[in-house]
Amino acid sequence: MSGFRSVEAVFFDIGGPLYDDENFVRAVLSAIDDLRAERDLPPASRARFREIYDETRARQHGSLRGALAAEFLGDTGHRKLLHERTGPYWTHPEGTLHSDVLPCLRELHGRVRTGVLANQEATVLEPLRRDGVAPYVDVWAVSGIVGVEKPDPQLFAWALREAGAAAGNAVHVGNRLDTDVRPARALGLGTIWVLRGEAPPEPTQQQLAEPDAAVRDLSTLPDLLFRLPAPGAAAGTAASRPEGGPL
Numbered sequence: 001m002s003g004f005r006s007v008e009a010v011f012f013d014i015g016g017p018l019y020d021d022e023n024f025v026r027a028v029l030s031a032i033d034d035l036r037a038e039r040d041l042p043p044a045s046r047a048r049f050r051e052i053y054d055e056t057r058a059r060q061h062g063s064l065r066g067a068l069a070a071e072f073l074g075d076t077g078h079r080k081l082l083h084e085r086t087g088p089y090w091t092h093p094e095g096t097l098h099s100d101v102l103p104c105l106r107e108l109h110g111r112v113r114t115g116v117l118a119n120q121e122a123t124v125l126e127p128l129r130r131d132g133v134a135p136y137v138d139v140w141a142v143s144g145i146v147g148v149e150k151p152d153p154q155l156f157a158w159a160l161r162e163a164g165a166a167a168g169n170a171v172h173v174g175n176r177l178d179t180d181v182r183p184a185r186a187l188g189l190g191t192i193w194v195l196r197g198e199a200p201p202e203p204t205q206q207q208l209a210e211p212d213a214a215v216r217d218l219s220t221l222p223d224l225l226f227r228l229p230a231p232g233a234a235a236g237t238a239a240s241r242p243e244g245g246p247l
């Protein structure tokens, strides 16, 4: 017993870990402005948007779309409408793949099965192919393809089945506590929290104790992946959490 998790599969959230979350910000703001124009309202205040966005990032729970619908469309109930209208704008333009993604995937290639596990439109396959990520992806757990969204455990279970791995031999890499770390951990996967995009800029110690490890980027991930505590070890405690890079 090495005390480390034996890792056979790793799943990556897309927005945050792979692509810049500002792609979603641009899309949702475009949809909000369209919906406001249809109601003869001026474009949304960017300053107020950032306040709500940062509040949601700091809290790590609660629906961002719901809060935006309430603030800018006057009704939380317009959350679904906002989601639908965001979809067509939600693209990942060239140059928005984080520069540490391909080096990380190349290092992991052949050592573990790799998947994406994300709430994204099915069209996300296009940028992943264009940017050279697709050849490294064995499992495509994309909500727009599978029909289930995180944090639903079904999407994680689907990814595990496709990878042929038990939860105890898998790790999820995501940038949110509510839709990545908590549901993955509840199923028994190891968890690495990537602190960029929708993650809080200054996470609390309590938040940092939730995943097995937290990193600012993917540069240390290939080594870190094989130094996570074994399932059943006191994961999430400061003593057992490997150094995940400077925080």
Ligand SMILES: [Mg+2]
Pocket (backbone or CB within 6 Å): 013, 014, 015, 016, 017, 174, 175, 176, 198
């Ligand atoms: Mg994300």
